[in-house]
Amino acid sequence: MNRREWMTLSGTTLAVRRAVQAQPPSSPTRGSQAASGGLPLEQYQPKSMLHVPETHVPRSRFPVIDFHTHITGVSRRDPNRIQFGMDPSNCLAVMDRKNIRTMVDVTGGYGDGLREALAKLSEAHPGRFIVFTEPAWTRASEPSYAKLQAGLIEDAHKAGARGLKILKTLGLYLRDPGTNKLVRIDDPRFDPMWDTAGALKMPVAIHISDPEAFFLPIDRFNERWEELHAHPSWSFHGKDFPGNRDLQEARRNVMRRHPRTQFVCLHVANAEDLPYVSECMDSHPNMNVDIAARIGELGRQPRMSRKFFDKYQDRIVFGTDASADSNTPQQIFGDALYEIYYRFLETEDEYFDYAPAPIPPQGRWRISGIGLPEQILRKVYRDNAARLIGLGLDAG
Numbered sequence: 150m151n152r153r154e155w156m157t158l159s160g161t162t163l164a165v166r167r168a169v170q171a172q173p174p175s176s177p178t179r180g181s182q183a184a185s186g187g188l189p190l191e192q193y194q195p196k197s198m199l200h201v202p203e204t205h206v207p208r209s210r211f212p213v214i215d216f217h218t219h220i221t222g223v224s225r226r227d228p229n230r231i232q233f234g235m236d237p238s239n240c241l242a243v244m245d246r247k248n249i250r251t252m253v254d255v256t257g258g259y260g261d262g263l264r265e266a267l268a269k270l271s272e273a274h275p276g277r278f279i280v281f282t283e284p285a286w287t288r289a290s291e292p293s294y295a296k297l298q299a300g301l302i303e304d305a306h307k308a309g310a311r312g313l314k315i316l317k318t319l320g321l322y323l324r325d326p327g328t329n330k331l332v333r334i335d336d337p338r339f340d341p342m343w344d345t346a347g348a349l350k351m352p353v354a355i356h357i358s359d360p361e362a363f364f365l366p367i368d369r370f371n372e373r374w375e376e377l378h379a380h381p382s383w384s385f386h387g388k389d390f391p392g393n394r395d396l397q398e399a400r401r402n403v404m405r406r407h408p409r410t411q412f413v414c415l416h417v418a419n420a421e422d423l424p425y426v427s428e429c430m431d432s433h434p435n436m437n438v439d440i441a442a443r444i445g446e447l448g449r450q451p452r453m454s455r456k457f458f459d460k461y462q463d464r465i466v467f468g469t470d471a472s473a474d475s476n477t478p479q480q481i482f483g484d485a486l487y488e489i490y491y492r493f494l495e496t497e498d499e500y501f502d503y504a505p506a507p508i509p510p511q512g513r514w515r516i517s518g519i520g521l522p523e524q525i526l527r528k529v530y531r532d533n534a535a536r537l538i539g540l541g542l543d544a545g
C-alpha cells in the first residue's frame with residue numbers, strides 16, 4: 150500500500166486516531182494532538198523557515214557511474230525472464246542531462262532474462278549501460294546447487310554480465326523448503342559462487358539487512374513509524390528473523406572467507422552505524438560501499454559522514470537505487486533525484502530534503518551537504534566504480 154492509498158483509507162485513519170485516543174491522558178501524543186487541533190500526522194508538511202543558501206546543482210561536477218539502479222527486474226511469474234521497469238531511451242535522456250556516463254542495471258537476472266537485458270542495454274548502447282547477473286534463488290535447494298550456481302555465474306560472465314547482485318532475499322526471505330528455515334548468508338553452498346565472481350573480477354553488489362528501525366516494534370518510539378505504518382510488510386521485527394547485527398556479521402564471515410572477491414556493500418552497509426561500518430572496512434580490504442538510498446542517513450550526520458568519505462575515499466561508489474517504484478519516493482528515477490545527490494555531495498547547504506517528496510519518506514528529518522573536494526568527488530562519482538567493474542577510465 151502506498152502513502153496515497155493509506156491517506157484515502159478512512160477506516161485505517163480512524164483506527165490510527167482511535168489508537169491515539171486510547172493513550173492515557175498524561176501521554177505526550179494526546180497532548181500534542183489537542184494542541185494541533187487534531188491535525189493528522191500524514192497531513193503535516195511543515196515548511197522550513199530557515200534562511201540558508203540553496204544551491205541548485207543541475208549537473209555533477211564530473212561524469213557519473215550510477216552503480217546501483219533497477220532498470221529491469223526478474224519476472225515474478227517466470228524467474229528465467231525479466232521485465233523492464235524503465236525505458237532505456239528515457240534513461241539516456243536523463244543521463245545526458247545529468248552528466249551520467251553509465252548506469253549499472255544490477256537486477257539483470259540470469260539465463261534468457263539476462264540475455265534480453267544485455268541485448269537491450271549494454272549491447273544496444275555500449276558504454277552507457279552495464280548489466281549485473283543474479284543468483285537462481287529458486288534452485289538454491291537442489292542437491293547440486295553449489296556447482297550449478299558457479300556455472301551460471303560463468304555463463305553470465307561469458308554473455309556480458311559484469312557483476313553479481315545479491316538482494317536482501319538472502320538472509321530475510323530465502324528459505325529451505327524442507328525445514329522452512331531461513332538460509333544463512335554465510336551458508337557454504339554459496340562459496341563456489343563467491344569464489345567464481347572473484348576469479349572473474351565481477352564485483353558482488355550485496356544488500357544485506359535493512360534500516361535498524363525495521364527490526365524494532367512499529368510503535369511511537371520508532372523513528373520510521375510512518376514508513377512502516379504505510380508498509381507493514383517491510384518490518385522484520387519478531388518472528389524468526391535474525392537481528393540486524395547477526396545479518397551484518399554473517400556478511401562479514403563471507404568477506405573474510407573470500408578475500409579475493411570484491412564486495413560492494415549496498416546502502417553504506419549499515420548507514421546508521423558508521424563506527425561499525427568503519428570497523429568492518431578496516432578489517433576487510435575487499436569491502437566497498439555504495440551510498441544508494443542512504444543520503445537521508447549520511448546527511449543527518451554530515452560531520453561524521455565527511456570524515457568517513459575522507460578515510461574511505463577509494464572504496465565508496467555513487468549509487469541511487471533508482472527505479473520506477475512509487476513506493477520509494479527517495480529512489481524514483483529522474484532529474485530531481487540526481488540533483489539532490491549532487492547537492493549532498495558537492496555543497497555545504499544545510500537542512501534540505503533528501504527525497505523528491507512532500508513528506509520525507511524515510512523519517513521526518515532533513516539533511517546537510519558534505520561539500521566534498523574535487524579529488525574525492527572524482528573517485529566517488531566514477532573512478533572507484535570504473536576500477537571495480539573493470540572499465541577503462543579513458544573509455545569516454
Ligand SMILES: [Zn+2]
Nearest residue numbers: 217219356470
Ligand atoms: Zn537496490
